[in-house]
Amino acid sequence: MLISLPKGFSYSKFLYLAILMILATFSTKLAARLGVPGMIVFLLLGMIFGSDGLNLVQFNDPVLAQQISFILLIFILFEGGFSTKKKLLEVAFRPAFSMATVGIVITAVTLGVTSHLILGLDILSTLLLGSIIASTDAAAVFALFRNKNIQPRTAATLEIESASNDPAAIILTVAMIDLILGKVATPLLFFVNLGWQIVAGIGIGYLIGKVGPYLFNKAKLNTGGFYYVLILSMCFLGYGLADVIKGNGFLAVFMAGFWMGNSEFVFKQGITRFLEGIAAFCNVMLFLMLGLLVFPSEILTFWKQGVIIALLIIFVARPIAVFASTVFWKYSFKERLFLCWGGIKGSVPIVLATYPYVAGIDNGNFYFNIVFFVVIISALIQGSTIDLLAEKLGLLVKKKPYSPYSLELLTLEESQCELLEYDVKKDSCLIDKQLHEIPLPKDSLINAIVRKNEIITPRGDTTIKGRDILFILVKYEDKDDLLTILEEGCLDENKQTEQS
Structure with a gap:
């Protein structure tokens, strides 16, 4: 990132960037109190510090912004897939995939046609605009849902959709740009290209997701730090291989993260914490950078079109796409309403909005400013x-x-064990039971109990209370049995006798 200081300052050119990142970090508390997404605060900070604000950090290169955004999105999507549980993907993948393909096309066409009719803009321009804005944003959705308590299947549908709808949006955007520039592609070629990107992306993701754990278990590296290097290489390898064979790199990265996150391998808990930190950093940097790229004075000149297009996509295009693309799956009306409202825009539409400018389309800034305004709304x-x-x-x-x-089991060798964190619900049959009464699987052990923010040393006569958090060392092969015991209260006398 190129940074230049105003005249009269002699500080290091990195000083303002450091201040910007610190402000962004602590601004998350303010965002939480105000009830607004952190991305809004990050974007506003970027605009304030940028060339059209205080002019402390100059950054106005859309091409470079596009390249940096791709790198940051790789880590965000990998961590998103890594934290997605297999059971949720199995339940939500098909409807989410439908929304990410059919839904994207319906959204783009609906928004393009309605914008043309209401605003009187050129139909090709509005269809291009619809293609750019059609996709929901993985960075925004993952960041927004991280600390939310949304019903798992519905939240997973939105997360998987946001991670997999980039291929359709990108291909639609490129196709519309080619059409405007006179490079017409046939519909057959469009669908073949879309299908290949999706299939290749999923295939490469599966390959990396299976090879990755094997490498971790066989590497036997000297220090834990090198495992962090190895996981970063898996992120780039997934994107790079998919890109080489013309598949969708973002989908490959998400699927690679998913398969690795649902596998057991050496140093996994350390990797999980590391990826959470990397994803948080990338989210902050992504929205700060896009904020720096914006000129507020230019955006305000398009506020009328921006408001109308934002309302059209929120209340018309998105609902039509959701209801049409989920018609074959059993979602309640309330769940569908939430899916409509969860189509949040963020960094990906802004990045796609740089495509017309980079391609040399007249008034390329028009698309960027409109899309940015829509994202804010x-x-x-x-x-x-x-x-x-x-x-x-x-x-x-x-x-x-x-x-x-937070207790973690960090090992540089294959241990076949993990430290499970279990929350005792208020209605659990474990309540008022003593630890020696719980028929834990052989070689399993309760290491610690957290009660009202205090650590309780576990002993045989320790009584479990509601809302306790149990940290249990268990072998991989016994994990399902342990969860069955804890969830179903399998406390019959025979098993107690066997354990004693």
Whole structure:
């Protein structure tokens, strides 16, 4: 990133960037209190520090911004896939995939046609605009849902859709640009290209997701730090291989993260924490950079078109696409309403909005400014009310108890064990039971109990209370049996006798 200082300053050119990142970090507390997504605050900070604001950090290169955005999105999507549970993907993948393909086309066409009719803009321009804005944003959705308590299947549908709808949006955008520039592609070629990108992306993701754990288990590296290097190489390898064979790199990265996240391998808990940190950093940098790229004075000149297009996509195009593309799956009306409202825009539409400028289309800045305005409105209206709507629709689940403690089992060799964190629900049959009464699988051990933010040393006569958090060392092969015991209260006398 190129940074230049105003005249009269002699500080290091990195000083303002450091201040910007620190402000962005602490601004998350302000965003939480105001009930707005953190991405809004990051974008605004970028605009304030940028060339059209205080002019402290100059950055106005859309091509470079596009390249940096791709790198940051690789890590965001990999971590998103890594944290997605297999059971949720199996339930939500098909409807999410339908929304990510058929839904994208319906959204783009609906928004393009309605914008043309209402605003009187050229039909090709509005269809291009619809293609750019059609995709939901993985960075925004993952960041927004990370600390939310949304019903798992519905949240997973939106997360998987946002991670897999980039191929359709990118191909639509490129196809419309080619059409405007007179490079017409046949419909058959369009669908063949789309299909190949999806199939190749999933295939490469599966390959990396299976090879990755094998490499971790066989590497036997000297220090834990090298495992962090290895996981970063898996991210780039997934994207790079897919790109070489003309597949979709973002989809490959998400699927690679998914398969690795649902596999057991050496140093996994350390890798999980590391990826969370990397994803948080990438989210902050992505939205700060896009904020720096914006000139607020230019955006305000398009506010009327921006407001109309934002309202059209939120209340017309997105609902039509969701209801049409989920018709074959059993979602309730309330769930579909939430899926409509969860189509939050973010960095990907802004990145796609640089395509017309890079391609040399006349008035390329028009698309960027309109899309940025739409993203701001989408994040403010939809992102700020997502919890409220989920509560009104009855889609909130009980919040997990908070603990200031985190216990981890970090090993550089194959241990075949993990440290399981289990929350004791208020209605659990474990309540008022003593530890020696629980028929744990052989070689399993409760290492610690967190109760009301205090650590309780576990002993045989320790009594379990509601809202306790148990840290249990268990072998991989016994994990399912352990969860069955804890969930179903398998405390019959025969098993107690066997354990004793």
